[in-house]
Amino acid sequence: MQARSARPHVVVIGGGFGGLEAVRALAKAPVDITLIDQHNYHLFQPLLYQVATAALSPAEVAWPLRHVLSRQKNVRVLMTRATGLDPVKRVVKTDAGPYSYDFAVVATGANHSYFGHPGWEATAPGLKTLADATDIRRRVLTAFERAETAKEKDRPALLTFVIVGGGPTGVEMAGAVVELARDALSRDFRHIDPKAARILLVEAGPRLLPALSAEMGAYSKRTLEKRGVEVLTDTLVTGCDAKGVTTRTGRIRAETVIWAAGIEASSLAAAVPGEHDRAGRVRVAGDMSVPGFANLFVVGDAAAALDHKGDPLPGIAPAAKQAGHYVGLTIAGRVSGKPSLSPFAYRHFGDLATIGRDAAVVRLGPLRLTGFIGWLFWSGAHVYFLIGVRNRVAVALDWAWSWLTRQRSVRLIIR
Amino acid sequence: MQARSARPHVVVIGGGFGGLEAVRALAKAPVDITLIDQHNYHLFQPLLYQVATAALSPAEVAWPLRHVLSRQKNVRVLMTRATGLDPVKRVVKTDAGPYSYDFAVVATGANHSYFGHPGWEATAPGLKTLADATDIRRRVLTAFERAETAKEKDRPALLTFVIVGGGPTGVEMAGAVVELARDALSRDFRHIDPKAARILLVEAGPRLLPALSAEMGAYSKRTLEKRGVEVLTDTLVTGCDAKGVTTRTGRIRAETVIWAAGIEASSLAAAVPGEHDRAGRVRVAGDMSVPGFANLFVVGDAAAALDHKGDPLPGIAPAAKQAGHYVGLTIAGRVSGKPSLSPFAYRHFGDLATIGRDAAVVRLGPLRLTGFIGWLFWSGAHVYFLIGVRNRVAVALDWAWSWLTRQRSVRLIIR
Numbered sequence: 001m002q003a004r005s006a007r008p009h010v011v012v013i014g015g016g017f018g019g020l021e022a023v024r025a026l027a028k029a030p031v032d033i034t035l036i037d038q039h040n041y042h043l044f045q046p047l048l049y050q051v052a053t054a055a056l057s058p059a060e061v062a063w064p065l066r067h068v069l070s071r072q073k074n075v076r077v078l079m080t081r082a083t084g085l086d087p088v089k090r091v092v093k094t095d096a097g098p099y100s101y102d103f104a105v106v107a108t109g110a111n112h113s114y115f116g117h118p119g120w121e122a123t124a125p126g127l128k129t130l131a132d133a134t135d136i137r138r139r140v141l142t143a144f145e146r147a148e149t150a151k152e153k154d155r156p157a158l159l160t161f162v163i164v165g166g167g168p169t170g171v172e173m174a175g176a177v178v179e180l181a182r183d184a185l186s187r188d189f190r191h192i193d194p195k196a197a198r199i200l201l202v203e204a205g206p207r208l209l210p211a212l213s214a215e216m217g218a219y220s221k222r223t224l225e226k227r228g229v230e231v232l233t234d235t236l237v238t239g240c241d242a243k244g245v246t247t248r249t250g251r252i253r254a255e256t257v258i259w260a261a262g263i264e265a266s267s268l269a270a271a272v273p274g275e276h277d278r279a280g281r282v283r284v285a286g287d288m289s290v291p292g293f294a295n296l297f298v299v300g301d302a303a304a305a306l307d308h309k310g311d312p313l314p315g316i317a318p319a320a321k322q323a324g325h326y327v328g329l330t331i332a333g334r335v336s337g338k339p340s341l342s343p344f345a346y347r348h349f350g351d352l353a354t355i356g357r358d359a360a361v362v363r364l365g366p367l368r369l370t371g372f373i374g375w376l377f378w379s380g381a382h383v384y385f386l387i388g389v390r391n392r393v394a395v396a397l398d399w400a401w402s403w404l405t406r407q408r409s410v411r412l413i414i415r
Numbered sequence: 416m417q418a419r420s421a422r423p424h425v426v427v428i429g430g431g432f433g434g435l436e437a438v439r440a441l442a443k444a445p446v447d448i449t450l451i452d453q454h455n456y457h458l459f460q461p462l463l464y465q466v467a468t469a470a471l472s473p474a475e476v477a478w479p480l481r482h483v484l485s486r487q488k489n490v491r492v493l494m495t496r497a498t499g500l501d502p503v504k505r506v507v508k509t510d511a512g513p514y515s516y517d518f519a520v521v522a523t524g525a526n527h528s529y530f531g532h533p534g535w536e537a538t539a540p541g542l543k544t545l546a547d548a549t550d551i552r553r554r555v556l557t558a559f560e561r562a563e564t565a566k567e568k569d570r571p572a573l574l575t576f577v578i579v580g581g582g583p584t585g586v587e588m589a590g591a592v593v594e595l596a597r598d599a600l601s602r603d604f605r606h607i608d609p610k611a612a613r614i615l616l617v618e619a620g621p622r623l624l625p626a627l628s629a630e631m632g633a634y635s636k637r638t639l640e641k642r643g644v645e646v647l648t649d650t651l652v653t654g655c656d657a658k659g660v661t662t663r664t665g666r667i668r669a670e671t672v673i674w675a676a677g678i679e680a681s682s683l684a685a686a687v688p689g690e691h692d693r694a695g696r697v698r699v700a701g702d703m704s705v706p707g708f709a710n711l712f713v714v715g716d717a718a719a720a721l722d723h724k725g726d727p728l729p730g731i732a733p734a735a736k737q738a739g740h741y742v743g744l745t746i747a748g749r750v751s752g753k754p755s756l757s758p759f760a761y762r763h764f765g766d767l768a769t770i771g772r773d774a775a776v777v778r779l780g781p782l783r784l785t786g787f788i789g790w791l792f793w794s795g796a797h798v799y800f801l802i803g804v805r806n807r808v809a810v811a812l813d814w815a816w817s818w819l820t821r822q823r824s825v826r827l828i829i830r
Contacts, residue, residue, distance in 0.1 A: 040560060040828045057472040059825040066603035067826065076605040079560040079828070096564040130829050145455060145494040149511040188481035190491040390816050390824055394809070401805050409805060410474040411482065413455045413494070414545050 007032050008102040008335050011092050013082045013268060015042050015065045017317045018300030018324035019107035023075055025328025029335055033075040034099055036092070040064055040079045043130065044386060046317060047395075049169060051133035052258075053176035054141065054184070054408040058130045060395050063387050082108070085271040087293045103295045103331045106272055106282070107324060110301035110315070112165070113262030113279065120240040124257040127169060134414065136258055140177060141413050143256045144185060147192045159197040160254035162245050164237050165261030166203030167211065168353055171220050173258055174201040174229045175356035182228065183357075183406035199229045200252060202245070204236040204261070211314060212351050216361045219370060223355045237261075263315065269302045277304040286343030288327050297330075299323040307346035317385075319346055354378045357403065422447050423517035423750050426507050428497045428683065430457050430480045432732045433715030433739035434522030438490055440743025444750055448490040449514055451507070455479055455494045458545065459801060461732060462810075464584060466548035467673075468591035469556065469599070469823040473545045475810050478802050497523070500686040502708045518710045518746045521687055521697070522739060525716035525730070527580075528677030528694065535655040539672040542584060549829065551673055555592065556828050558671045559600060562607045574612040575669035577660050579652050580676030581618025582626065583768055586635050588673055589616040589644045590771035597643065598772075598821035614644045615667060617660070619651040619676070626729060627766050631776045634785055638770045652676075678730065684717045692719040701758030703742050712745075714738040722761035732800075734761055769793045772818065 008031045012019045015037035023035050041062040050056040066077045084093035085104070092099045112126035125135055140161065147158035163174045178199045185194040201208075201224060208224075208231065209217040221231050232247070239246030244253040265280035274290050275283040281304035282290060288305060290296045299305075300320035305313045313319045326344045333341060350364030360378035362369040369377050379399055386392050398409055423446045427434045430452035438450050456477040465471040481492045499508035500519070507514045527541035540550055555576065562573035578589045593614045600609040616623075616639060623639075623646065624632040636646050647662070654661030659668040680695035689705050690698040696719035697705060703720060705711045714720075715735035720728045728734045741759045748756060765779030775793035777784040784792050794814055801807050813824055 040556065040826070057474045057825075058827055058829065059472045062827055064603070064826040066600075067822070070603045077603075078564055080564060130827065134829065141455065149493055149495060185481075188479070188485045188492075390813075390820075390822075393812065394824075397808065397812070405805075407482070407805075409809075410472075411455070411479040412473055412477055412545065414473065414549065 009034065009100065010103045010105070010331055011036065011099050011101040012105045012107060013037075013092060014107035014109060014300070014302075015039070015077075016045070016107060016109050016300060016320065018320035019105060020065075020068070021321045021324030022105045022107065022297075022299065022328040022331075023069065023072070025325045026332055027072050027074070029074070029332035031074060031103075031331070031335055035065065035069070035075055035077045036080060036082050036094060036099070037065060037077070038079070038081040039129065040066065041130070042068055042387070045128075047382060048127055048130075048133050049172045049176060051130065051410070052127055052136040052140075052173065053180055054137055054410045054412075055176065055402060056395060056398055057410050058134065060391055060398065061386075062130055063391070068387060082268055085268065087273050087290070087296050090295070101295075103334075104297070105324070105327055105331075106268060106296070106298045106302055107300045107320070108266040108268045108302050110263045110265050110279070110281070112259050113264035114259070115262055117240065120259070123242045124164065124240050124245075124259040126259045127173070137410070138413050138415070139256050140180070141411060144181075144189065144192070144194060144197075145413070146255075148189050149191075155192060156198075157244065157253040158255050159192065159194075160200070160244075160252065160256070161197065162200045162202060162252055162254045162257045164202050164240075164245065164257065164259050166201060166205065166208040166231075166233065167260060168209065170201055170203070170260035171208055171224065172354060172356075173260060174199055174224055174231075175227065175354070175359070178224070178227050178229050179356050179406075180408060184408040184411070200232060200254075201229055202232045202235050202237060202247060204234070206234055208233065209353055212353060213363065216351065216353055216363065219361050220353060220355055223359045227356070263301065265302045269298070272296065272298060279304075287330055287340065288323055288344055297327045299327055305344070308343045313346055314348070318349060322346055352378050352381060424449065424515065425518045425520070425746055426451065426514050426516040427520045427522060428452075428507060429522035429524060429715070429717075430454070430492075431460070431522060431524050431715060431735065433735035434520060435480075435483070436736045436739030437520045437522065437712075437714065437743040437746075438484065438487070440740045441747055442487050442489070444489070444747035446489060446518075446746070446750055450480065450484070450490055450492045451495060451497050451509060451514070452480055452492070453494070453496040454544065455481065456545070457483055457802070460543075462797060463542055463545075463548050464587045464591060466545065466825070467542055467551040467555075467588065468595055469552055469825045469827075470591065470817060471810060471813055472825050473549065475806055475813065476801075477545055478806070483802060497683055500683065502688050502705070502711050505710070516710075518749075519712070520739070520742055520746075521683060521711070521713045521717055522715045522735070523681040523683045523717050525678045525680050525694070525696070527674050528679035529674070530677055532655065535674070538657045539579065539655050539660075539674040541674045542588070552825070553828050553830070554671050555595070556826060559604065559607070559609060559612075560828070561670075563604050564606075570607060571613075572659065572668040573670050574607065574609075575615070575659075575667065575671070576612065577615045577617060577667055577669045577672045579617050579655075579660065579672065579674050581616060581620065581623040581646075581648065582675060583624065585616055585618070585675035586623055586639065587769060587771075588675060589614055589639055589646075590642065590769070590774070593639070593642050593644050594771050594821075595823060599823040599826070615647060615669075616644055617647045617650050617652060617662060617667075619649070621649055623648065624768055627768060628778065631766065631768055631778065634776050635768060635770055638774045642771070678716065680717045684713070687711065687713060694719070702745055702755065703738055703759055712742045714742055720759070723758045728761055729763070733764060737761055767793050767796060
């Protein structure tokens with residue numbers, strides 16, 4: 001189905017940080033926008049790990065895209081899957097039929113990479129969607145339930161949790177799982193002691209948080225270890241199955257493995273012409289367009305972009321939002337015949353990373369915060385960036401309640 | 416696995432209202448209790464329809480049984496499925512092995528009844544568990560999404576919602592679905608008008624809310640019709656498939672059918688010896704025990720019980736809770752050699768039913784409330800009966816927010 005009008009048609013694929021900002025930047029432009037997403041929600045991915053570890057409900061980190069955009073009358077939202085792209089005919093193929101475009105923005109993000117072993121995903125799920133998060137929550141909570149009724153000899157593997165990948169997601173997951181075991185579940189079992197659970201964070205490289213400063217990586221490692229996480233750096237995973245993981249240095253028996261390593265552009269990026277980097281990301285020009293296709297843009301984790309100084313853009317929300325905003329303005333300018341904008345200039349505000357309760361590290365210009373103050377800053381910043389008053393209040397209350405009681409409010413196993 | 420001790424072993428099957436009260440009434444008794452449930456949560460079933468209609472998150476109406484009981488040291492909770500019962504050998508069979516008991520309490524509840532057509536369940540799901548609720552939520556929201564991209568001719572069936580059964584669940588569901596369509600979704604689509612959705616409530620009997628007063632049934636019908644629900648009484652459903660329902664009076668094309676009719680005791684009730692009524696409920700004695708098996712009790716919707724005046728107990732939460740409490744006390748008395756209690760005397764406090772925003776009907780002794788005042792009373796009573804401060808605050812805030820904005824906070828489609 002294709003709405004026809006005299007106004008240029010902009011198709012934006014993906015309602016994450018980059019896509020949503022592109023749509024919003026076009027709010028007053030004389031265009032018709034179609035936003036395509038396979039889910040009906042915009043996801044605040046930085047807090048997804050809190051859904052996976054029973055701290056927040058799915059609805060607290062996700063908003064219906066339709067509702068977010070209900071007042072922007074030049075956009076229609078379609079919940080469907082984009083399956084292909086013809087950059088010459090200017091058509092996006094979807095499960096709901098083809099949509100031709102005058103401008104297209106690919107903002108489909110990335111998935112974790114299993115380094116050529118797609119089979120590992122079944123036993124070591126990654127964390128990208130709400131369904132992933134509730135699935136991981138179910139696996140983690142079920143492991144404790146199974147351990148409670150299991151035979152003595154089967155308990156150690158049931159109470160071992162391996163998180164693969166020492167980036168922000170891996171660090172946050174490890175910190176949250178150890179809190180779950182030590183605090184929230186500690187008194188609730190009769191046959192097992194959840195405090196005895198082993199949590200391992202396995203990283204192939206020499207240190208945690210490789211994309212951030214060495215100081216931040218060291219702080220994370222120190223804090224995680226103080227809390228009881230076993231941090232294994234320089235440890236490459238070479239095998240992964242239902243009973244555990246194999247690394248260069250040995251075998252770890254574990255019934256629960258969570259994958260937070262690598263990055264691989266979403267499948268639609270492969271349909272975009274031109275050069276791709278090893279992770280499948282599209283190499284884009286300084287205005288985020290695909291070389292040779294001035295009306296086709298890629299933003300966010302699907303793009304391998306350099307900023308105006310030649311540095312690669314980091315794979316974080318602010319970079320995707322700024323690039324989406326820039327591309328929206330670029331299209332608006334072109335439609336109204338204005339001269340092109342100067343190349344995209346990314347503005348880096350700072351780095352945040354959290355390990356859990358009372359522990360985060362903040363680098364913001366000259367500002368350096370760690371510990372409780374860092375954690376308060378981290379919490380405030382994340383509440384601020386949530387969409388909508390209702391979600392800000394709900395998340396702030398849930399965090400306050402968790403902080404006071406050391407409980408987790410969403411300990412549900414739903415199949 | 417079987418813990419052994421000198422103290423009598425009480426096995427309670429089902430952590431709903433009846434089972435949980437039985438466990439709590441035994442808190443100070445010199446017994447060891449095993450509470451078996453196939454889920455890890457206690458569910459506040461009266462608000463489950465609000466999860467199915469995107470008003471509340473699953474975690475707001477459910478609490479981990481372990482956490483609810485973490486301070487009661489004489490109980491252990493097992494998440495497993497009870498598959499059978501040997502009342503002579505006094506053994507409960509479960510997926511985690513057999514558990515022998517000195518006293519057993521069957522509190523496994525009931526499901527909806529498809530009147531001998533189990534095949535209808537696939538296309539017309541009922542509402543008993545959290546998974547049912549998120550499944551119905553997904554179906555309802557997806558129907559609007561599909562209608563938005565569908566061809567004109569396919570839209571009417573996608574925008575038709577049939578709710579079968581005019582009891583409290585059916586009335587609440589119909590009221591909530593019509594609010595979702597008229598208020599929360601009204602501005603969010605571009606090709607369809609959600610306000611044009613047809614919502615039908617189909618009841619085989621002559622009136623709504625047959626278990627409550629005629630006046631309450633009439634109020635519900637009047638209010639639902641004023642809000643745009645088509646109420647069809649005296650309309651027996653004779654067929655049900657993926658494209659709609661067939662009734663005695665004709666065919667209704669609808670892609671979404673929700674089942675809220677009939678009642679059928681859960682399968683474990685069939686393993687209990689003695690007489691059963693037509694719905695499979697166990698006929699119990701005046702002390703809720705199974706005739707001939709003084710140490711085996713059935714409470715809640717799995718029992719066909721009469722109170723001390725000979726009236727059947729209603730299938731509502733207060734009746735289950737009172738019976739569970741009574742059975743707990745009975746077992747505690749027997750263990751300590753006290754004389755038996757007098758037969759169970761049910762105390763009926765009153766009737767509540769809601770149709771939606773600003774509309775509920777309350778009969779509480781001499782008190783008669785309807786409309787906004789009735790709805791406020793209904794809301795307050797339900798918040799009061801939730802477990803835990805955190806959930807009370809969260810639900811009250813969500814309701815206040817929904818009342819002010821006419822929005823629904825949990826419009827997520829998760830597969």
